[in-house]
Amino acid sequence: MTKKNTHTGEFYQRDRYMHPPAYAEIYKTSVPRSPKQALISIENSLSEITGPTFGHNDLGELDNDLIKNYAQTGDAIGERIIVHGRVLDENGRPVPNTLVEIWQANAGGRYRHKKDMYLAPIDPNFGGCGRTMTDEDGYYFFRTVKPGAYPWRNWVNSWRPAHIHVSVFGTAFAQRLITQLYFEGDPLIKKCAIVNTIPDQDAIDGLIAPLDMNAGVPLDCLAYKFDIVLRGRRSTLFENRLEGN
Amino acid sequence: MPQNLNYLRETASQTAGPYVHIGLAPGAAGFELFEKELGQDIVGPNAKGERITITGRVLDGTGSPVRDVLLETWQANAAGIYAHDEDPRHSEVEAGFSGWGRVISDFNSGEFVINTIKPGATPGRNGATQAPHINLWIVARGINVGLNTRIYFEEDSDAHASDPTINLIEQLHRRDTLLAKKTGENTYQFDVVLQGENETVFFDV
Ligand SMILES: [Fe+3]
Numbered sequence: 001m002t003k004k005n006t007h008t009g010e011f012y013q014r015d016r017y018m019h020p021p022a023y024a025e026i027y028k029t030s031v032p033r034s035p036k037q038a039l040i041s042i043e044n045s046l047s048e049i050t051g052p053t054f055g056h057n058d059l060g061e062l063d064n065d066l067i068k069n070y071a072q073t074g075d076a077i078g079e080r081i082i083v084h085g086r087v088l089d090e091n092g093r094p095v096p097n098t099l100v101e102i103w104q105a106n107a108g109g110r111y112r113h114k115k116d117m118y119l120a121p122i123d124p125n126f127g128g129c130g131r132t133m134t135d136e137d138g139y140y141f142f143r144t145v146k147p148g149a150y151p152w153r154n155w156v157n158s159w160r161p162a163h164i165h166v167s168v169f170g171t172a173f174a175q176r177l178i179t180q181l182y183f184e185g186d187p188l189i190k191k192c193a194i195v196n197t198i199p200d201q202d203a204i205d206g207l208i209a210p211l212d213m214n215a216g217v218p219l220d221c222l223a224y225k226f227d228i229v230l231r232g233r234r235s236t237l238f239e240n241r242l243e244g245n
Numbered sequence: 246m247p248q249n250l251n252y253l254r255e256t257a258s259q260t261a262g263p264y265v266h267i268g269l270a271p272g273a274a275g276f277e278l279f280e281k282e283l284g285q286d287i288v289g290p291n292a293k294g295e296r297i298t299i300t301g302r303v304l305d306g307t308g309s310p311v312r313d314v315l316l317e318t319w320q321a322n323a324a325g326i327y328a329h330d331e332d333p334r335h336s337e338v339e340a341g342f343s344g345w346g347r348v349i350s351d352f353n354s355g356e357f358v359i360n361t362i363k364p365g366a367t368p369g370r371n372g373a374t375q376a377p378h379i380n381l382w383i384v385a386r387g388i389n390v391g392l393n394t395r396i397y398f399e400e401d402s403d404a405h406a407s408d409p410t411i412n413l414i415e416q417l418h419r420r421d422t423l424l425a426k427k428t429g430e431n432t433y434q435f436d437v438v439l440q441g442e443n444e445t446v447f448f449d450v
Contacts (some may be wrong), residue, residue: 029387052345103268
């Protein structure tokens with residue numbers, strides 16, 4: 001039995017009990033967009049255990065600062081916050097040098113997107129997207145403003161809780177994940193159909209970022225902590241049966 | 246009580262939503278922010294092999310095109326090598342070849358276009374060979390967990406007969422849902438059907 005680097009090798013099976021099912025009646029758009037046939041489970045090949053890598057050259061200086069990265073005449077309007085945390089795998093190991101991308105509505109709940117017609121105003125100084133790479137310890141941070149809640153068409157009076165969309169790569173295509181960050185204490189979380197597609201309360205709690213006073217900057221901004229866990233790889237192999245070597 | 250295993254649990258997925266473009270393809274959302282939008286050039290200038298274009302649409306259970314979908318592609322080069330250090334041959338990959346791409350559907354027609362090279366066959370498990378394929382990951386509003394599928398190429402039917410993944414699909418007619426259809430010299434058509442008749446085969450990887 002060999003102890004392996006846990007950033008190589010095959011992945012643990014994804015726990016489908018804690019992910020939302022494809023079909024969730026309460027989230028109406030999922031009804032016509034959900035496969036009805038069972039997924040075919042395939043054992044990992046090179047196609048799954050490899051994936052794209054990114055370098056700091058791909059990113060710009062202000063990419064992780066949403067208060068400044070679209071500023072035209074001044075800072076973005078809203079409650080100034082830091083969002084920070086670590087990307088880990090299921091083995092508890094940090095995932096270094098991986099790309100984290102976020103997008104969000106502005107403080108009034110309006111997206112800078114040609115499809116968003118909500119009556120809250122566009123903030124001329126806020127784009128609403130950011131990206132960064134984790135460091136050697138899997139740590140990442142963004143500076144932004146707290147997004148506003150916004151209405152959406154599901155039931156007649158459906159509102160999304162304040163949230164930030166988060167996309168993470170990890171070290172292989174099989175770890176690819178998009179999720180949403182919610183904020184501690186938001187009463188809309190419980191009422192949200194999209195949140196409630198997740199069947200497992202612990203899994204929902206795992207998407208709620210706690211207020212982290214220690215990570216804020218006095219007289220400047222508050223902070224919320226959001227750790228992200230990606231699938232783990234098998235750390236021990238009795239024999240290496242992968243890919244022809 | 247036995248000991249605790251102390252594994253963490255994977256973070257739950259949530260839909261990418263209708264505004265996924267803001268974060269992952271801001272040009273399409275209607276503004277310029279990043280100096281460099283990622284995933285726009287899959288193969289780079291030095292890639293060997295056949296340059297191909299795959300066009301297609303993602304269709305929902307009613308047959309309507311999904312017009313706010315985002316797809317990511319991941320593939321080997323023409324020699325069947327992935328640009329990633331877990332591929333033992335990765336140092337042979339052409340400079341500038343990433344193998345990863347990001348495309349979105351047209352907001353009106355729902356059509357997406359993938360410009361790439363045709364990948365080579367790749368090693369499978371236990372000495373098997375995988376027929377040339379592009380790995381596809383699909384997210385959109387209404388898709389709660391990103392969907393994984395593969396694009397194979399219809400002309401490779403001999404290689405498909407021994408492809409370990411294709412052979413896992415019990416219903417023979419469903420295997421055809423993974424085939425890109427040749428429409429010209431270097432062009433293919435590949436539609437994804439999310440639900441219903443001819444539903445595309447999706448994988449739990
Ligand atoms: Fe949103």
